[in-house]
Amino acid sequence: MKAVVLGATGLIGTSLIRQLADQTECTAVTSLGRRQHFADLAKVDEQIIDFDNLSAHAAHITGDVLFSTLGTTKAQAGSIAAQKIVDVDYQLNVAKIAAENKVPHYVLVSSSGANAASSNPYLKMKGELEDAVKQLPFQRISILQPSLLRGPRQPARTGEIIGQIIMPLFTWLPGLRKYRPIHCDVVAQKMWRVFQDQTQAVATYRLDEIFDA
Secondary structure (H helix, E strand, O other), X not given: OEEEEEOOOOHHHHHHHHHHHOXXXXXXXXXXXXXXXXXXXXXXXXXXXXXXXXXXXXXHOOOOEEEEOOOOOHHHHOXXXXXXXXXXXXXXXXXXXXXXXXXXXXXXXXXXXXXXXXXXXXXXXXXXXXXXXXXXXXXXXXXXXXXXEEOOOOOOOHHHHHHHHHHHHHOOOOOOHHHOOEEHHHHHHHHHHHHXXXXXXXXXXXXXXXXXX
């Protein structure tokens, strides 16, 4: 099988591609990103993407599954509006091309608490993306909703480092357990598992189900 990974240089994307490279069942991986990152992996075809001209890259957005792990932060993007371009517009546009190219399975990393009606801008944009991709004609759609991610992020994000230390201390409180940190490797493992095992047309995997990986 052939996999396409969007956001391959991020925390989950990097873990996923390295796991895919170890799977004998996976014969080829196309990485869609803004820079090269996997020169050591012969199985990976790295495509440097102009996200404002995605139609020029449509021929590379084809295979048995599209794993979408792209994402940024308000601090990195500069504003909520700029973050939404990356977290919603770019991902949705790639998903649309994949659907047009008859990619059968779409696997999206969203967020715990994603809800298009949320007053939180981040959770709102994640919910809007979920709702939009569910309308696309994939044979199967998998949505993973992890919480705060643990792992070797470069460069390190100060807020997430603090969160990784503090959040586990409070996850026993009502309403906070769904936000406990999860390691990027576990999310990547779950993405591979749902590609292999999911039979439903659309399925959403919340934090406890991702930890099952």
